[in-house]
Amino acid sequence: MQLKAPHFMIIFTLLILFLLALVTGSENKPSTIANTATRASLNINETALAFNSATPTPVPPTSTPVPPAHIVVIDPGHGADDWGTFHSDASGKPDLLEKEVVLKIGRKVADHIDPTIKVVLTRTTDISPNTPPQDFNHDGKIDQVDDLQARINIANQNKGDLFLSLHINSSELGNDVSGLETWYTLNRPFGLQSKKFAQLIQDKSLESLNAVGYKAQNRRVEDDLKLDNNGEHIFVLGPNVGNHTAATNMPGALAETLFISNDHEAALLADAKVQDKLASGFANAIEEYFANP
Ligand SMILES: [Zn+2]
Numbered sequence: 001m002q003l004k005a006p007h008f009m010i011i012f013t014l015l016i017l018f019l020l021a022l023v024t025g026s027e028n029k030p031s032t033i034a035n036t037a038t039r040a041s042l043n044i045n046e047t048a049l050a051f052n053s054a055t056p057t058p059v060p061p062t063s064t065p066v067p068p069a070h071i072v073v074i075d076p077g078h079g080a081d082d083w084g085t086f087h088s089d090a091s092g093k094p095d096l097l098e099k100e101v102v103l104k105i106g107r108k109v110a111d112h113i114d115p116t117i118k119v120v121l122t123r124t125t126d127i128s129p130n131t132p133p134q135d136f137n138h139d140g141k142i143d144q145v146d147d148l149q150a151r152i153n154i155a156n157q158n159k160g161d162l163f164l165s166l167h168i169n170s171s172e173l174g175n176d177v178s179g180l181e182t183w184y185t186l187n188r189p190f191g192l193q194s195k196k197f198a199q200l201i202q203d204k205s206l207e208s209l210n211a212v213g214y215k216a217q218n219r220r221v222e223d224d225l226k227l228d229n230n231g232e233h234i235f236v237l238g239p240n241v242g243n244h245t246a247a248t249n250m251p252g253a254l255a256e257t258l259f260i261s262n263d264h265e266a267a268l269l270a271d272a273k274v275q276d277k278l279a280s281g282f283a284n285a286i287e288e289y290f291a292n293p
Contacts, residue, residue, distance in 0.1 A: 163252030179217030
């Protein structure tokens with residue numbers, strides 16, 4: 001049977017379409033392989049990235065917190081209702097309080113000390129360190145013993161390596177008495193280290209006052225059992241006996257820096273420049289102690 005032209009054209013078109021379909025199908029195969037290959041290479045790259053991110057990257061030293069080499073606890077004596085000793089003006093009105101002077105000096109120590117030494121203060125404002133008030137020894141009252149126990153607890157909780165309590169002396173003899181005393185407790189496991197630190201505090205205080213033109217009397221650096229204190233130790237330095245619930249577990253000293261009852265020494269203590277120089281001397285003493293404990 002002879003095919004007519006329209007029939008031939010339809011068959012020819014179908015044949016072309018069939019061949020096109022075959023060619024397109026065969027072209028799809030390599031493209032699929034190519035996609036798989038791309039994914040494989042992406043996987044490799046992702047694995048490489050994952051490996052890179054797991055590799056420790058060097059951290060710039062500035063962003064790494066460096067733990068302090070040493071911790072010193074500075075204890076500005078008294079606070080709040082407890083003024084400590086004070087100087088009075090000619091009319092008998094108090095014009096300089098121990099609690100304020102020792103806080104100012106204590107706060108300045110950190111300005112002068114080597115940055116590897118961390119300074120912890122038992123109080124930074126005019127409060128008792130026993131805030132909020134606690135009856136540490138459970139004797140039914142919150143008193144000065146609890147205030148002192150709070151200072152010990154702060155020193156221990158902050159893992160202090162060294163303890164310095166700041167005080168100002170006073171005498172009923174007024175202008176007849178002047179100078180520096182530093183106390184320590186020999187009867188501790190680190191008693192000799194405390195003695196060494198106390199001597200440094202005394203020496204550097206004398207130097208500081210010399211630098212501002214005052215030749216202070218070098219009264220004594222002494223074991224606290226020499227104090228007229230009924231044979232008891234200075235509470236914040238002494239062992240865990242009596243009313244203590246804990247003792248400071250690091251070497252320490254208590255500075256009695258000048259006499260507030262002496263008019264000239266009170267004027268020095270009120271002078272911000274002298275306070276700063278004394279703080280610098282304490283910082284030097286602490287640095288020297290840590291350099292060779
Ligand atoms: Zn005092």
